[in-house]
Amino acid sequence: MSTTSTGPKHTDETRHGDPAEKTPAPQGRSASPAPPAADRWPGLAEVPDVPARARVARRIFRHAVRKLRVRVHLPGGKIMGAGGFGDPVMRIARPDEFYARIGAGGLIGFGEAWMTGAWDADDPAGVLTVFARKLPELVPAPLQKLRRWALAVRPADEENTPSGARGNISRHYDLSNDLFALFLDPSMTYSSALFAPGDDLPAAQHRKIDAVLDAAAVGEGTRVLEIGTGWGELALRAAARGAEVVTITLSEEQRTLARRRFEEAGYADRIEVRLCDYREVTGTYDAVVSVEMIEAVGERYWPAYFAAIDRALAPGGRACVQSITMSDERMRAARDTWTWMHKYIFPGGLIPSPEAIGGALEKHTRLRVVQRRDFGPHYAETLRVWRERFLAEGAAVDALGFDATFRRMWEFYLAYCEAGFRSGYLGVAQFTLARGVR
Structure with missing residues (x-):
């Protein structure tokens, strides 16, 4: 992962048509896998229906990536994030599903959205490293107080x-x-x-x-x-x-x-x-x-x-x-x-x-x-x-x-x-x- 930027910054959703970043998924997996089988992956086959939570998740995510050296590509050529060329690229293929899964499951939903292909990256470790370095700062301070109620509790x-x-x-x-x-x-x-x-x-x-x-x-x-x-x-x-x-x-x-x-x-x-x-x-x-x-x-x-x-x-x-x-x-x-x-x-x-x-x-x-x-x-x-x-x-x-x-x-x-x-x-x-x- 590069720690320096060699291109323009994108602090909100903007258009950008750089064909060089439209690279195929790494060998061994598909960026658009078949939907998870309901019998093997209970809970993944259906997208959570949580519109209010999804809206909150969208706002939190957009707030977080404004400060991160990552480029988040959305459908239609939009880009979010403070990253420039050479910084890790995250592609959100299905935003509605992505935000719904995060809204329903928090960081569990973030991982599940990867599993279903709602988001993808050629260098997922690079993307996740950027998030990990700033993890305590990603959620706005007022919402940090709700953390104990938002996180799942371990099953007995x-x-x-x-x-x-x-x-x-x-x-x-x-x-x-x-x-x-x-x-x-x-x-x-x-x-x-x-x-x-x-x-x-x-x-x-x-x-x-x-x-x-x-x-x-x-x-x-x-x-x-x-x-x-x-x-x-x-x-x-x-x-x-x-x-x-x-x-x-x-x-x-x-x-x-x-x-x-x-x-x-x-x-x-x-x-x-x-x-x-x-x-x-x-x-x-x-x-x-x-x-x-x-x-x-x-x-x-x-x-x-x-x-x-x-x-x-x-x-x-x-x-x-x-x-x-x-x-x-x-x-x-x-x-x-x-x-x-x-x-x-x-x-x-x-x-x-x-x-x-x-x-x-x-x-x-x-x-x-x-x-x-x-x-x-x-x-x-x-x-x-x-x-x-x-x-x-x-x-x-x-x-x-x-x-x-x-x-x-x-x-x-x-x-x-x-x-x-x-x-x-x-x-x-x-x-x-x-x-x-x-």
């Missing part, structure tokens, strides 16, 4: 009780191993990579895993507990160092593939993979590692999560937790809301702040953070690569039985997350934990 069935957590995890990770294999690197690592100059994605993923293992002092003869198996790459690299590993997951699909990978690599005798909740872990270990698992735990259960790590860690042991993070102020504002991400991608989750992590450790464990490594921009690059790979595999996604609405949903998810990291709204960090630190 997404609570991360032991049974609820299994359902929440299954909804995402049990979609299809083959789907994830289309856009992840061969290691099947589904978390932020850690890049050094010259790294491709596989090398950067191994660099991240090795940093976690180093932080937890994993080596020959180490007994390791991994909370959150993924598809097994961290356990494999720990076993290759001579460690004995117990790794736990709530995903049947992940356990099946991880077991096969352990057997094929010749490490089945060193790695045990259990279908197990972190609250059910027994035994003691020299090292505990957990990569991007805490985001799915839920604020109510962070004390239990860290207490489980504390119980499992042998005297003198070390733990390393990698977590997506956000500021404490943003976390507190988001803690009781239900977002597009909860509805369609990760039910039941909440991203913690570093302060929340430190507070939970201090109140509920003997553990303290002894080292912290932040690398948020690396996640933006990881997501960019994933999104490129996903878009290039459109035909293969179709062949797995996922429709065009799903493809647009998944692209929006990856772009939405990338924008969060590019804007600094989100971060990611590795927290090294140990006892006996004041």
Whole structure:
């Protein structure tokens, strides 16, 4: 995304006929997908009938984009926004539907309008980055007071009780191993990579895993507990160092593939993979590692999560937790809301702040953070690569039985997350934990 303007500004709806900006949608999706199937996408097939709310949404949106370095194209050649040539371009194909969905669902409706094709962009991550950088300022101050009544509340069935957590995890990770294999690197690592100059994605993923293992002092003869198996790459690299590993997951699909990978690599005798909740872990270990698992735990259960790590860690042991993070102020504002991400991608989750992590450790464990490594921009690059790979595999996604609405949903998810990291709204960090630190 360009941060400088090389052309005229458009502070309100104007006409502009620049043919250079009428580019086709990226490979792997259509800017005009078929309408969502009512049986597969309940609530998306019909446009909400909320004329009053749609009018309010239109006014708020127009007010917001006047200040943003983005060009919003409407039917008939009209353009809104403070962006110039080179700034991200957003195309609203069906304004009535776009405003109705936002009026009915707020930011959830904004994402749903993308899913149906009511709006589109060649660079959705660029557009969303502009919005993310100014997110707290987009709604006029008088309307900010109505925020708590306008935002959706999380459904009770997404609570991360032991049974609820299994359902929440299954909804995402049990979609299809083959789907994830289309856009992840061969290691099947589904978390932020850690890049050094010259790294491709596989090398950067191994660099991240090795940093976690180093932080937890994993080596020959180490007994390791991994909370959150993924598809097994961290356990494999720990076993290759001579460690004995117990790794736990709530995903049947992940356990099946991880077991096969352990057997094929010749490490089945060193790695045990259990279908197990972190609250059910027994035994003691020299090292505990957990990569991007805490985001799915839920604020109510962070004390239990860290207490489980504390119980499992042998005297003198070390733990390393990698977590997506956000500021404490943003976390507190988001803690009781239900977002597009909860509805369609990760039910039941909440991203913690570093302060929340430190507070939970201090109140509920003997553990303290002894080292912290932040690398948020690396996640933006990881997501960019994933999104490129996903878009290039459109035909293969179709062949797995996922429709065009799903493809647009998944692209929006990856772009939405990338924008969060590019804007600094989100971060990611590795927290090294140990006892006996004041």
